Amino acid sequence: MQYQNLTDSLAAFDPEIYGLLQDEVQKQRFSLSLLPTSNAVSPFSAYLKGSIFGNGHLDHHAVQSHMKLEKIAEQRAAKLFGADHAIVRISDIAAASRVVFQALATTGDTILSFNRRKQEHCIGEHLQYDFVSFSIEPENERIDLKRVEQLAKARKPRIIVYSPVNYPLHLDYKKLKEIAQEAGAYLWVDIGQNAGAVAAGCAPSPVPYADVVTFPTGDSLHGPQSAVILTHKDLAANMDKAVLDTGHSMVKKNVLAALATTFLEAGSRAFRSYCEQVLKNAQALEKGLHDAGIKTLCGGTENHLVLALLPTGTVLENIVAEFREAGFLVKGDTMLTSDESLTFPVLRLSALDPTTRALKENAMQAVGRVLGEFIQSGGDESAQQKAQVQLRAILLDKPLFSDEWLSQNINLTPGYGKNDLNIAQEVEAEKREAQTERMWSFWDN
Structure with missing residues (x-):
């Protein structure tokens, strides 16, 4: 037709x-x-999303057999952002957040988070944490990393979360990593709608410093509505297990194909x-x-x-x-x-x-x-x-x-x-x- x-x-x-x-x-x-x-x-992404790839899906057995579409998308995402390991089978950023919590935290842990970001994604008894917030200073409207460091030392968080969805300035990721290490915390950066700029080299990347980086694939990347988790090789197995434990056992081929092309376009x-x-x-x-x-x-x-x-x-x-x-x-x-x-x-x-x-x-x-x-x-x-x-x-x-x-x-x-x-x-x-x-x-x- x-x-x-x-x-x-x-x-x-x-x-x-x-x-x-x-x-x-x-x-x-x-x-x-x-x-x-x-x-x-993007036209390429939307074309693939609506293509005959949408007639099929993959379950975790196919993935374990090195299904080609997912591998291509994973490899392109990891290469684009300079990461050890990429997970691309996540439906949205809320789901990605729950995977990260499942992998890195236990009930009752302290989470030090910019404006309590990610608290909104904690649904269910097994995702109950003690959120502590850091924010901009009212005097100069900037994040004061010295104050963040003081909070981290005092509260000993399990995870420090930084998600600049409502902060228009760059942050010193290296210093934030030092703060996390001194407190014995994981550093998780959700780059949100800055993902495109990071991919293109137009904004600093947290990937060399963060334990986990997440982002949506629509918005700034012109891709399908989905999400990606990047992590280093030491956490890869634990993160992959959390993906299956949180129910991500099936993924659509059309979304994987669209994602793979999205990452190619972003380069x-x-x-x-x-x-x-x-x-x-x-x-x-x-x-x-x-x-x-x-x-x-x-x-x-x-x-x-x-x-x-x-x-x-x-x-x-x-x-x-x-x-x-x-x-x-x-x-x-x-x-x-x-x-x-x-x-x-x-x-x-x-x-x-x-x-x-x-x-x-x-x-x-x-x-x-x-x-x-x-x-x-x-x-x-x-x-x-x-x-x-x-x-x-x-x-x-x-x-x-x-x-x-x-x-x-x-x-x-x-x-x-x-x-x-x-x-x-x-x-x-x-x-x-x-x-x-x-x-x-x-x-x-």
Whole structure:
């Protein structure tokens, strides 16, 4: 079945679902996601995810027999990040976290964690730990490693966890490792949405220092929704056992194939260029916010993340909903500090998806100004309408995945111009499944 025939047939067979697909087209084209966990899947990855690999799966017996797909994905991940051992059969980052706890900790152990990260993944009686938090200092909005060292000496944690999902600066991983060693603790770093920058060499890597490194494979890597655990050879057997003990005995071939290609793409020059542009865009976004009179936390960003400080008394749920009405998808959060009585209401804004959509510095600075002016306005209906018009002008000719980030010259479907009124098959191909006509010709043959 040819691609056009498939979409026409879907419209005739299931108009209800096809109508929802059309709605999704409009939503994605005319909104801009600044969510850290939102990004388009690469066409190669999405094609493999939707390919006939999805008709089969592997269980642990096949893996023990050195199943080729998983081995390729493991080897590519380990090589990309310079790790001894990679585990790629994890469904998501929450599952990866539970594997790490199962392997390294026992009930009641002390966990010293940045903003108590990973506590949210501890579900069940066997994952009950004493979480101790370290955070930014309210005076300078930085992590003070001397304070972390004092906490580690006093509390003797089993694991020190650092996950910079809401910290826009680099940290000294070597010093953090020294702190962990002195306390007799494992060091676990979840690099989160910085995984792409680390892979491309655009951000410091914790791999030489951490006992365990975890990260999601969507978001910054343009891969399928999955997760990876990296560790050194001394912990490899224990971590592999924990994978099976936590129920990860089956994995889909299509996900493994998509992951393998994702890691190959992440080693390309095109991907490095993408990561370099992400940083430029984050800095431009921050400048635009400053132009509009909005302060950002932690000084100038060093990664994809910008923390926009909101006025005191802002109701996070309300401002997020108001931005959504204007076409901006944003994440509201409360930034903790080492003073438990003092927190900061912020928007966690990421340059990942806008960069994928081909926005550059000028456009991102304009986005920052629009966001800042909207915050300053209080978000009334007229301000929403103004922001929506400004956003549509910025997104007028922008695709959902720019072909400049592809390592090969692929014949993608066209970009989404203002005259494209019926483009469901295009967004499905480019943003969600990215099924190319080659796939359907494969079925025809």
